[in-house]
Amino acid sequence: MTDWLLKSEPQTYSIHDLERDGTTVWDGVRNYQARNFLRQMQPGDRVFFYHSNITTPAIVGLARVIRSNFADPTQFDPNSAYFDPKATPEAPRWNAVEVEFVKIFSQPLSLSRLKAQFEATELLLVRPGNRLSVMPVAEKVAREILKNSE
DNA sequence: GCCAACGTTGGC
DNA sequence: GCCAACGTTGGC
Numbered sequence: 001m002t003d004w005l006l007k008s009e010p011q012t013y014s015i016h017d018l019e020r021d022g023t024t025v026w027d028g029v030r031n032y033q034a035r036n037f038l039r040q041m042q043p044g045d046r047v048f049f050y051h052s053n054i055t056t057p058a059i060v061g062l063a064r065v066i067r068s069n070f071a072d073p074t075q076f077d078p079n080s081a082y083f084d085p086k087a088t089p090e091a092p093r094w095n096a097v098e099v100e101f102v103k104i105f106s107q108p109l110s111l112s113r114l115k116a117q118f119e120a121t122e123l124l125l126v127r128p129g130n131r132l133s134v135m136p137v138a139e140k141v142a143r144e145i146l147k148n149s150e
Numbered sequence: 151g152c153c154a155a156c157g158t159t160g161g162c
Numbered sequence: 163g164c165c166a167a168c169g170t171t172g173g174c
Contacts, residue, residue: 053171055174057173129155129171
C-alpha cells in the first residue's frame with residue numbers, strides 16, 4: 001500500500017465537500033507527472049487531503065482510493081473545462097481515480113509546520129516552488145503526519 | 151496582488 | 163532540438 005497526497009483548492013472542492021459527498025471522482029489532472037502518479041494508485045491506498053491556495057495551506061484530512069486507473073471522462077467532454085481534443089476513448093491521455101471520505105483531522109497540519117518538520121527530499125510538498133497536485137508520501141512521513149493530526 | 155517556479159507551445 | 167514567450171500554480 002502506498003500513501004498519497006492530493007491538493008485541492010477548497011473554494012473549488014474541499015474536504016467538507018468530500019465529507020458531504022462520501023465519494024468523488026478525482027478528475028481534471030492535466031500534468032503528466034501527476035497523471036503518472038495517479039496511474040500508480042491502487043484501491044485501498046491512503047490519501048492525504050491538502051487545501052492549497054488559501055491563507056493557511058494545510059493537510060486537513062484523510063481519504064481512501066476506491067477505484068483507480070480509469071480514463072478521466074472530462075477529457076472527452078467538449079463542454080468541460082478539462083476537454084482535451086487530442087484524447088479519444090481508444091487512446092485516452094488522462095486518468096482519474098475515485099476516492100472516499102475517511103476523516104477530517106482534528107489537528108490540521110499547516111504547510112509552515114510541515115516545512116519545519118520535513119525535508120524536501122522526504123516530502124515533495126515542502127519543496128520550494130512545488131506545484132505538483134498529486135504526489136506520493138513516504139511511509140515514515142505518513143506515520144508522523146497521522147500521529148500529529150490527533 | 152505579486153512573483154517564483156515550472157510546464158507547455160510554437161517559431162526557427 | 164533549442165529556447166523565448168506565455169500561461170498556470172500556489173505561497174506569501
